Amino acid sequence: MLGKFTGSECIDKISPSAIIDNNKIVPFPVSPQSEIKINFKKQPIDEIEVEMEQLGESKKIKVEGSVFSAPNEKGKYIYILFLVVGTKEVLLTFLP
Secondary structure, eight states, X not given: OEEEEETTXXXXXXXXXXXXXXXXXXXXXXXXXXXXXOOOSSOOOOEEEEEEEEXXXXXXXXXXXXXXXXXXXXXXXXXEXXXXXXXXXXXXXXXX
């Protein structure tokens, strides 16, 4: 969740679904079980974790290197990427 941080506590949380809805982000199609590769111009990314959200439920997705697979079932999925780059932690949300 994105929000304002005070010390180590996050307040004013915004869900990934709300971010996408509020910014009118349009999904793009991905075939079932397609490989999705995470690639950034600036490297190195020291750690990557991915969560997939659908219908308000989220689960951690297995990432091998910088690649993970789309699910078998059709649907609207939101991916939340948690990255560690040096001493910085980054949270990204996208909708394929």
